[in-house]
Every structure is written in structure tokens, then in C-alpha cells.
Amino acid sequence: MRHIIKGNLAAYLCRDCSEYLSQVKVRVYLPQSDINLAAVSAAEIKDTFKEVKEEEIKSKENRLIAEAETDMNGNFSLIIDEKYSRSSLEIDFSCGTISRPPLTPKKGKERQFHITTFVPQWKITKEEQILVANFSYIIPEKWWCIIKGRYFDIWTICGRLTDCQTGKPLAGITVIAMDADFITDDELGRNTTDSNGHFKIYYTSADFKKTFLSPIINIETDVLPPFASGPDVYFQLEYSGQRFALETKSNRRDNVGYCLCVKLCSKELIPVEPSIPPSFTHFGLTQHIPIQTGINLATGKTLGGYAFFSSVNLVGTISKKINAQPMEYLFEYQEVTNPTDPLNPAGWNAVVPNMIDKTLIGYLWTLTGDVSNPVNYDPYYINGTGTENTINFNGNWIQVPQDSNFAAHVDAEILKLSTEKLTGVTSIDMSMPTSEIGNSSVSPARPHISNRYFAIRMKQREVGNSATEVVAGTSKPIAIYNVLYQNVNKHGSWAHTTVNNQYLALSVDLEEIISGSGGCSKITTDLHVKYGARNENLGSVSLSITGPHKPGQSFGFNPIVLMSSPETYGSTQLVFTPPTDTVADLLPCAYTISISATALLTTGDSNLDSYYDFVSFCKI
Template identity: 85%
Template structure:
């Protein structure tokens, strides 16, 4: 029968409350150097047997090595022993060149060997009676393991548990962030998310707490009170849903901590940390995130992709609760110019007043729910909120940032939603005309050419009662808010008109228009007439759906856009083979469709395509 030692190696980091498996280390089994004291050593206390083995001793006992194996990720190992040594006492060492450091790869260093104990196997037969098995399990004391990881491999560890101070329940799914309090700037040492019992482990190296403003040229711990202390000064913050909270402050720091830090943390309220980014206006749109300067073409006032703005636009930036320890308030201003390249007038700014602002979320109130599996809830804070919603207070046209202790102000997010229709007004153009007008210009005294308008936008911020400063000014942007009314649709025989169209788009057939009933049939000729109007047309295209003969195809040549504000004209089918004409179409029903786009954006979404169609019968 074979003899197998099945074992497991683990280590304490903070006593029984925090441990880890010894993965990917080599377990070595030796015969004792001398048998005389084997029995005494096998019964000795662990604290008296565990020690580092010198290189000379490793060499001297090489001839006594019976077998070795590597532990798996759970610290388990299995080693087969020759039957002739099964009644002997055995020395067990482990040999490692790495130690755990999640979520990073194992930290590598000089390989070292440690003696665990002398072990006298107690063999038991396996269920199949074919193998003798001896079990061995060992947990390295925390004082040893923390010293090994820290001194030899520069891996420092924080073990802790986070609970609700009021209920004592563990807080699950919250990121705990370890900070090092420094004289110049506080460094983040590491972070980890709590499990269902509120436990977390944070691993870091001395590199994280030796950073200075001169790093990486000069790294040294810059402690607040002891500039050359060996360990970091640790305090904790929390993070949930992308928002940071001040669980502790620099004043609560634990000075000069050792290789292992064991903590029990509890939170009774959520106090958001103000962003390090100063209050500022930086972008248009949360989705497209268009920079207010580099993202705008000065020659056109449009985005670099050629889009003008319309409708409701998110103004994106950062606000904070306080400026110089006083409540922050901010407003936006606008200035219209004739051309986007015109110089701005320092005295030409006007405030964006409350009724120009659409309902806007500028931050959230955070609170504990008491539910361990979903511990934190948030409630949005609005500009122009309604009903029972939390809503800001205006100081004239100034927006006052809420001061609730659990309020988190937006960082690089929407801070005002500008209704550009209130800024420019909405121009309505009546497009009512006979269908015979389709395919011709629509510009007239009653339907004038309405061009883009150009507005610069800027943000001002101040502490209440203090002086205002500018926190971001955009290049003048092109804005177009025109709606077309009574637009012809569906050709002559199913004629209808529609209102409130961002693109006036129509298609019809000359042969049907000229018929007395509007239901004329197509025989030998087909002239498609079309018209599309918007100052910022992007594309106009025609297509046709219907049956074709074998080897036959037909369609329309691409439509070339005219200069603003419209594109119109007449075209005919292009056939393959080119000798075919309308007379060669199969007698059936066909539909001609037109589609158009306009280059208009809110910064979050673009205007969708518009369509029209007309059907006919070929006889």
C-alpha cells in the first residue's frame, strides 16, 4: 500500500479573524537530522519550532530530502512517502519565492525556506483500503507571516471588517480605501470591496506610501509628524457607486503602522468627499462629452463632426459644496454673436435664468438602508425639481449648491441642462403649398431662410457673499431651433400634412401630380420630385421597392446637397441594363421612399432620420 501525506498550509494575518492560504509554495519533507530528539520536537509548541532555515542548513540536509510538492491556490498539497519511511518522524519545511498580493500577481523576492515542525504521521487506511493517508494542517502565526511578507517581500496588509455603527450589521459591497496621511499630498495605499460579512483585505507595498511630489526621482515617507517614519499613517475612506465618502479624516490616522494592520470600522453616516477637481464647466453632453473649446470648430460654431446644437443640452462640469468653507453657488451666462469668429464683448453677458433651465440632476443624497445586501440608497437632487423631489434654492439667478451633510455634488457630470429653445426661441415656418411645389425651392418672404445662431456659454462660481470667478467659457456654438409646419407627406393620392418637423421632407411623382384625380397610373414615364429643408442637412437619399425582371435592377443616383437651407429637384430611375426604361417595369405596385438627416445634436443624442414615401401602380 502507498503512503500519502495530504496537507494544507495557511497563515494568520490578524489572528483568526483574517487568514490566507499559502499558495504556490513548495512543501519539503525531510528525515530528521538526528532521531534522538524527534519525539520531543514533534510535541513542541509551534512557536518554538517555526524558524527560517539558513542556506547552509538547506545544503546540509539535502541528503535527507524525501519528497516535495507545490501547494495549489487553496494551500493544499499531497506528497507520497516511501513505505520504508512511513514509521519515521518527518521534518516539514516550506520554500517560497512569492507571497499572495491580490489583486496583483504574487510578489517575487529572494527564495527562502522555513522550518515548520517535526511531524509523526498517524496513518489511516483509505476507503478502498489501498492507500494509507496521514493528514497535516498548519497555520503560521500572524507575527511570523506578517514579518515574512513585509520584511522579505515588501507586502503590507490591512485586514478589517466594516459594519453599520447603529445596527452592527456588516456592510457588503462597499469599497474600503486605505489612505496614507502625508505632509504634502495623501496617497491611496489600496482598496478592496467588503464581502457578505463586511470583511476586506487590502494589500500594498512601500512604494505606495513613499511617494512624494518628486516621485519617482525621490521616494520617502512624508509623515505629518514624523517625516522619516518607516510605516504609513493610515485612515480610511469609502466608495460606493462611484462616490467617495469620508469614513475618517487625516486627524483619525493610525501613525506609523506595521506590516499588518487589523481594524474594525463602522459607519454611522455617509459624508461625501468633495472632488479634488475645482468647480468648472468643461463639456457639452454627457454621452458625446464635447470639450467646450477644443471640441468646437471656431469657423462654424459646430462640433468637429459638423453638428449644430438644438433642443436641451447638458452642460457638463464639476461643482463642490463649499468654496473657502462657505456655500458654493454658480450661474451660467450667454452671449450671442453674429458670427462664431467674432470677439466676445466683456460687457455682453446675460444670465441664464431659471426658466431657461430644464430639470437637472446635480448630485445625490446618500444614506444607509439597513439592508446588508443593498446597504446604500441615493436620492437625486434637482434644479427645478417638482413635488416632493429635493430641489435647489436660487439666489436670484445663482444656483445654490445643497449643504446637506450627505450630499455628493456632481463631478464631470451634468450641472445644468440648458433649454436652447428658451435661449433662441423656436421659429415656426409654414410649409403649406400645393404638391406641385415639391421639387422646387421653398424659400420665400413667407418662408424665409433662417440661419444658425451663435452663442458663447460660460460658468461663474463664488462663495456666497464673495467675489465671482469664471470657471469655463465655451467657443460660440451654432444653435438651430426651427420647426416646420404643414409639411406635405405621402404624395398626391394619399396626401397629408404634418407639423413640428425638424426637417421639411417631401416626395411625389410628376405623373401623379399632373393627373386629374391624383391617382394616375404609370405607363412609360416616372419623374420623382423631392425637397428637403434644414439649415444643417446631412444627407438626402431616394430608394424604390418593387419587383424586377430577371437580370434587371433599378434605383436612383445619389442626391448632391445644395447650399443651405434646402435641397430639391427631380430625378428618374437608373436601370440595369441601361437600355431598359420605365416601360420595362413589371405591371405591379411600387413605392418610392426618401430619407434625410440633419446634423443636429444635444451632445447626448443626434436628430434621427426623417422619411416620406409615395406609391404607384405600373400598368
């Protein structure tokens, strides 16, 4: 009958914090013949645990009878030969690597440790008809912390985070361990609390021996006695991308050992001021277009060839204070005739409040006391409405909220500029007979409107203190185009209608229908497609046709070549394969010709959608 030892190995990091010994080797030996088995078997494990030196490992090799490796949960199984089933057994384990989530295991010299001499108590299992003896052991923290730290340079912080007022655990919050140094503070590591508020942070000595000369020179940068080798630890929190000051350097725990056990509580969430200085750096949250290097100076457009329109996110960083005083900021603009024109130092105008669309600039963070949703964040806006938190203006200056739990945006939107309020919106009435489709639409009644060019800059200061004003980011002049087309022809003469408020005027029609008796005129041998697309920043115009074809036959249109601004127009015909086919060779049926066009306009977050038109006809 088979004899199996089923066991589990774990270790304490603190009295209420443990971890499994995963992927360690468990070795079972026969005891020495001259040993006092009764004494060693009765001894407490705390008195028998020891490191096994290399010469001793070699001397007991001939007594090794079984070996297995623990799984991720510290479990192992060992098959014992029946002839040894009545013997006492020595239990050792060895490890050459130590887990340090979320990093790869730390490797080192393989070391072996003796746990105890074990007398198996065999019990038969009815299901499998085997004899099983159970063995489990939890290494005391004084041993395990030394093994991990001294031999494998794995330092551990084990703790629990709760709400100071309710005592309830705070789940789903990232705890960040910081090392307070004379030169610069290092982040040791981080971990997210579980449903009971527990967390574990693993780090190595390299994480707290960084200096401004790293990696050339790595030392712990204490400059005062006792020059101990451990880090000086304090804690910060992070939730939904925002960092909070749970403690400061003055709360640090000096020169901690290999294992640090902490109980933390938070009574309020005080956001950490960003390390990025207040500044205006990009256009658009999504496309994140740099205000200088992302703009083509020759055209004022993005490097992809896009002009701006509608509402544009001005992206950057703000903080509650500058020079330890409350901060306020504003944006200014300056129009130039050409994007290459030099800026006039005296030519700046303030972006006034009604030019600003509703803008989210940060959040108020509070603890909820709800274990499943521990933190509530309440948005703060420029030009908020109703009961929303909204900033105060000091003239045209935007005052940054000073609430202790306010977290200002970092590398995010800090003002949403309505370029339509900046430039105004020009409407062009495109009313015209369908017979004019395919010809130029520019006329005194429908004038050519070009892009306009504006440089944008941010200024900041202490509230009300003009002497502290500084510029915090100036863009190259950007191209802006806010034109809407009214009464644009759609569906040609077939099902004629007009549409309004179009950012791109796009129409298609058929000469044969225009010149026929009505929109339902039929096509026999000729088909001339007329088209027109208008926008200062046209990107593409293309035609397609949908309808049946004969076997071996295909037809379509040659690519449309864009004209110079502000429009592309003309007339074209089908191109057939085989080239000897003509319109007369189309099958008698209904067909639809579609036109699509794009204009290269962007908000920095999204681009203008494609526009479409179509006209249908019957071939007889």
C-alpha cells in the first residue's frame, strides 16, 4: 500500500501576515543512527529550525529518501517507500529563489534549512486506499525575514489600511511605500489593498540606495548617524490615478528591517501636489498634440495636416499653489495673418469666460466608508452648472480651488476653448440650381473663407498678484476653420433636398437627369456624373457605384484629384473593364452613385466625420 506525506509550507512576515513557500524543494531524510529519536522528535520546531551547511548536506545525501517541490500555495506530496513508513523522518527544505511579486523571483545561492524530525501518523483514505500523513509548518517571522533579506535581498512591508473614523478596511486603494532620503525620496514599491484592506510590498536594497549618481553609485543617502542600512519609510496612497499624502517625511519610520509590519488608517484624502510644474503643453487629450513640435509652422496645421475647429481641449498641468500661495491662471490668444508671422508682445488678448466651454479641471476626493467603493470623487469644473462644483473667476483669471481634498489635473484638460467663440462662425448659403453642381461654387454671394491663425498661451500667478505673473506655455499659431454651409444640395435631381449646418458642402448629380424631364429620367447610353465638395481643408473626395454587372464586367471611377482650396468639383464618367464596354452595356436595373469626402479638421480629440451624398438612376 502506498504511503504519502501531504504537506504545506508557509512563513510569517508579521504575526497577522503570512505567505506560502512556493517552488521550494522539500527533502526527506532518514535520521542518523546514533541520534536520540525520542528527544529530537519531541523537540519544538522553534528549537530545531536551522540552516544546513554544505558539508552537512553532503554527509546526509545517502539518507535522502524522497524529494518534491511545493506549488504556488506551498503544497507538496511525497511518496515514502513502505519500508521507511515506521521510521522517524528528517524534514528539510531548500531554495535558490524567492518570490517577490509582481517582479520575477529573486535568484541566489541555493540554501537548505532543517525544520524538524517528524514521526508520521498514517491514516488510510477510504477513497484512494492509500496511507496519508499530514505535515504543515509556518516558519516564524524572525527566521523567514532574515532568510529573505540577508540571503536574497528581499525586503517586505506587510500591512492593513483602514478608515480612521469607522475602522472599516479600505479596499482597492494602492499603498505606496516611500523612502525618505536627504537628496531625493525613492519609491520602494506599491500594492493594492484586498477586500480586507491588507497589502504586501516587496522591494530590494537597490530600491532605496538610489542616488542622483545611480546607477554608477548606489548608497543609502542618510547623512546623519547612525548610518543604518535600512530605508526610512513613509506611505502615500493612490486611487484612480491620483496620489494622496497619507504620511509625510516627518512621519517616517527610520532604518526599518527586512520586514516591516504596519497598521495604517486614513481620515481624509489630501492630494499630493504634482511634480510637473503648472504649464500648457498639448492640444487634445486623445491626440495629445504638442503645442510647439506638433504644429507645422508653415501651415499652422498639425503634422498630419489638420486644422482645428469646434471645441479644443487645452492640455497641461495646474496646481493649487505656486510660491506657497493660491494659484490662478488664464489663457490668452493672438491672431496673425500668416502662421509664420512673428508674435507681437503687446498683441495678446484674454480668453474671456464665455469663450470657455465647460471644463473638468480636477476632483474632490473623499472617503465613503463603503468597503466596496471606498473613495468618492466629485468633479470640479470651469463654468459648471447647477449644483456642480465650479471655479471662481477673478476677472478673466481662473482661480484654482483650495479645498484640502482637491486634486488638480496633471497632463489633462485645463481649459476647453470654444474656437467658434474665438473666431465666430461664418455661414455660407450654398443655394444654387442643381445644374450648377460640378462647377465652382465660389462667388461674391459664396466667398472663399480661409483658415485663420491664432497663437495660444497660458499665464499663471499668485492670486491677485500681478508681480508674480509668468508665461507657462505658448503655442505656435494654429489654423482654425469654423465655417458652416447652408442649403447644400443633396440627392441631385432624383430626390432633391437641401441640408443645413454642414461643415463640408458635398453634392452629386447626373447630367442626364438634370437635363431630362425630371428626377426619374432614365439612363440609356450616356452617364455623366457631376460633383462638388467644398471646405478649405479638404482631405479626400471619392465616387463609387453600386449595381449589378455582367460576368467578366466591372466598372467604377478614376480617383478624384483634389484642386486647390477651397473646393474640388468637376464631371466624370464610368471606366469599364473590358474597356470596350460602355454605359449601353450596363444591365437594365437600378444603380446608385455615392460620393464621400473628408475635411482635415480636428478638435485634438476627434476628427470631423466623413460626409456623403448619393443619387440613383435606372438603366433601360
